[in-house]
Amino acid sequence: MRLRRLDLIRYGKFTDRTLEFGPKPDSGPDLHIVFGLNEAGKSTALSGYLDLLFGIEERSRYNFLHEYSAMRIGGVLEFGREGHTFSRTKQRNNSLLNAMGQPVSEVAILAHLAGLSREAYGTMFSLDDETLEAGGKSILESRGDLGKLLFTASAGLGHASDTLSALEAEADGLYRKQAHGTELALLKKRLAELKSRKDAIDTLASTFETLEADRLDATEKYDRSITERSVLSARLDSIAKYLRAVPILADIRRKTAQLAELPDIASPPRTWTGSVAEMIDEDASLRTRLSANVDEVERVTTKIASVEVDEVILAISERVRGLTDRKVRYISAGLDLPNRKTDLQILDNAVATCLAALGRSSEPEPAALLLPAAIVGAVRNMVEQRSGIATSVRVARDEAAAALDALQTARERVGEERAVPEPARARLTSALSKARGSGHLREIKTAREAEDESGIRWEAAVRRLHPWSGDAQALAKISVPSARQVGAWKTRSAELRTSRAVLSERLAEYQGNHELLSARLDALRASVDVTDDEAAAIRHARDEAWTRHRDDLLGATADDFAVALARDDSIGAVRLANARELAEIRTTNRSLAETAAVISRASAQLSQIELDVEAALSEIRVSARDLLGDSLESSPE
Incomplete structure (x- = not known):
């Protein structure tokens, strides 16, 4: 920024004065x-320039000629070689005007001052004789903003002022006169608090000696009490x-007296004490098993010894074994009976259908309606003859229709064509006679009769393939199992039926x-008073009573053991009396377990046979699916 012209319009002692x-x-x-001379207006012009930039001061001293409301200054400022005309009046707001006299924002000038205030700008760029002298003194004393600026400028330390400001702020934070929030003031306050606490807990030397003596006396009494308490506890x-x-x-004295009354015998080792109960149990068990055996x-x-040999039964034993196979067959027949009943029901339904077709539904004896063999043969011959006659009639009708068509055609051509020459007519007549005398018509008739008979046989054969239905081409595409495969299926079916019957019987x-x-x-x-489980529970109670008595050795535990031992002895006596029944119970239990295992094994084998039957049926279904479709019965036959 540069000042090109300064207009002192009404400022100080100047009126309409311009500095170009x-x-x-x-x-x-x-x-x-x-x-200029003193009082020529040099300082007034400098103040006018500063007032143009920053505004006329509130208490300006340059109103001695012009009132505040009349004061006005102006000038031309260059911003980047471009001149801008401004003027300034003495008022609080909108004091900066442009060349047209309209108010403009202060930013128009402040934007080019790099944020400098009036004081900073005056210090840096408004030097006069007084400020130079004051600056020299400040430099010598290192005080004042001017001294700082000149010192930092001459020393090349651009950031010295910032560092000094930071140090001054740090010093103020450490200590400031009559301040209560500085660090030193807070530390002094903390020191006073600690001193007060020290005074509160401090004790005089005489008082400390008295308290220490009391503590030693109390400690001695406490130790003595602990010792006495230990002695009393041991005594208790x-x-x-x-x-x-x-x-x-x-109890020992009583048992000693009892032992004194008994005869002298060798004392067992002390190691036998723990095994006496086991030996008693083992002895009872061995006695029971011996008696049972x-x-x-x-x-x-x-x-x-009571078995009597019967020679008659021995003689027919082979026949009895042979009856086993017959029994299996009988059982198989019984199992197959529902299937046979189903087939019978199907045949009965077929007979009823035939009777209904004959109009004889109420016939009680359908067999009476059967014709004799001779009549059946004659009827079949008549049916065959009728078939031939029907074929001949059909052929004759076809020939007659063809002849009529040919005659009609010939008649139509008679009028259109000229008369046939005599030689040609003779040849035609001869050919016609030969054709009539030949056997072509007879051969055609025979072939048609054979065709009809083949059709009848085909229909009968297709009916025998029921429930399958279709034409010859569909039948030719069906893959029929071989006779060997069918035989294998039948053999497998018979084996499965036999095995299933035998296993079911077993x-x-x-x-x-x-x-x-x-x-x-x-x-x-x-019939037994005490079972094995009850005896085991009583024996377990006896062992527990003995264990408690051996641990405590009290009269009560001895009495409990005596009661448990007496009860076990009584139970042993009862079980000895029922030794035979107990042995039979054990034998029956083993037999029962073996029978259950055999039943489980037989059930598993029967289930496996059922799986084999299902597998065979699946194989047959797959092979016969094209022929039988969904009509395959669930039977291995």
């Missing part, structure tokens, strides 16, 4: 020196042990045996 500096030269210095534990040993001592041997021996027999064994087991359990 001219345009900026293209080359050379652009320096203008304003000089000893007394408690003695009290617990009193009943045991009485002896009884079983006696029973089997008696049964063998399964029924095993299930009957299982029911008999279950009933027998229930009866045996009802």
